[in-house]
Amino acid sequence: MNSMSPQTHVSFLPPSRQQDGQMQHTLRQPISSVGVGLHTGSRINLRLSPAPENTGITFRRTDTDLPALAARYDNVVDTRLSTVLGQPDRGGRIATVEHLMAALAGCGIDNAVVEVDGPEMPVFDGSSAEFVFLLECAGIAPQAAPRQHIHVDRTIRVEEGDAFVELSPGPQPGLAIDISIDFPAAAIGQQRYAARMEGELFRQTLSMARTFVLQPEIEYLHSVGLARGGSLDNAIVVNGASVLNPAGLRHPHEFVRHKMLDAMGDLYMAGGMISGQFRGHKSGHTLNNRLLRKLFASTENWHRAPLGATAPRPQTRAA
Structure with missing residues (x-):
């Protein structure tokens, strides 16, 4: 670990006291939203639904007939620019799942079905905030099984x-x-x-x-057909000592x-x-x-x- 510097901040926070923290949770009702894919620039329809106890988090491409994918480390097929779920022998990749997964973990959701009609998750504003908003709008319901x-x-x-x-x-x-x-x-x-x-x-x-990106990297990503949906609305862009987003950090x-x-x-x-x-x-x-x-x-x-x-x-x- 590097030594402390003026740019370094450490904040050790106490654990929260979330009610029913020992039990599994799911969504109270389904909820849908629409956003843009960071790399394809395509319109992506997203639907989050409740799931039974001990199901875990599963992802499904509604534009294919492939079976649902469990959100597990051994179903990850690419990690170069984001965490990508898929089946190497059958395709059906779903990219940039990490921001939603963070929201599900942070909100204490154990069981849910995630459906998208494209090859990546909507990027929204580049954080987990809009995923958290969707989860809270859907409601979070305790289940009878204990959380393992x-x-x-x-x-x-x-x-x-x-x-x-x-x-x-x-x-x-x-x-x-x-x-x-x-x-x-x-x-x-x-x-x-x-x-x-x-x-x-x-x-x-x-x-x-x-999420953030260095400006020199953007040209390369565009040259290989990626980051087509990227903008100052969904990423922090840095050039040397400057943050290019008008509103800053x-x-x-x-x-x-x-x-x-x-x-x-x-x-x-x-x-x-x-x-x-x-x-x-x-x-x-x-x-x-x-x-x-x-x-x-x-x-x-x-x-x-x-x-x-x-x-x-x-x-x-x-x-």
């Missing part, structure tokens, strides 16, 4: 150069995240943010943090907060809520997915149980 958390039993780490991600057992129930970033663009620089994110804390501190540390939001969405691809500590430096979707694959490679790394229902297993050596 994925408890991390020993430290798992993945590195690539000076970037790394790590999961380890936590001293408290729930998920704590500690993220640091380091960009050459002066408008971003070095930032760090650490928090235990649950319920209202997610809504207040992370959900409105938008929503928070001085919006960049690192969005990285934490991405991590929450990627970690929810575990197939349930993780209880443990996540640390990441210069991390992204690829390392986050590799971390989950390493976590589930051995049952010695984790166990599933209600939050706080059983004492954690003794920690063993790092994997």
Whole structure:
């Protein structure tokens, strides 16, 4: 982890006291919306619906006859620009699922059906805020089955150069995240943010943090037919020391907060809520997915149980 700097901010927040936090939740009723896909620029129809207990989060392309895809790390087929669900042998990809997954995790939704009529999720404003709005408009309903958390039993780490991600057992129930970033663009620089994110804390501190891009990268993305729907309305664009969005940033540390939001969405691809500590430096979707694959490679790394229902297993050596 880099040393503290003027661009660094650490805020350790207490856990929330969400009612019925031990039980599974779904939506009270279906809700629909329409948005633009970030890369295709196409109009995308989105529908979120309730699902029975122990279903998890599933995605379905309504413009194909392919079966629904579980929102799981082992169904991720691409992580270069976003987290992409798909079946390598059958197509039917759904890109940029991480912002919705973060909203579902932050709002405590265990079971839901997500339907879109195109190859990616609507980007909306580039954050999770509009997904949270939709979930709250639909209503959140408790279910009869207990929520089974994925408890991390020993430290798992993945590195690539000076970037790394790590999961380890936590001293408290729930998920704590500690993220640091380091960009050459002066408008971003070095930032760090650490928090235990649950319920209202997610809504207040992370959900409105938008995705960001460096201006030189935009030309390349356009040259390969991507980011056709990108604009200053759905992304922060940075050029050196300047933020090009007329309204500026929503928070001085919006960049690192969005990285934490991405991590929450990627970690929810575990197939349930993780209880443990996540640390990441210069991390992204690829390392986050590799971390989950390493976590589930051995049952010695984790166990599933209600939050706080059983004492954690003794920690063993790092994997």
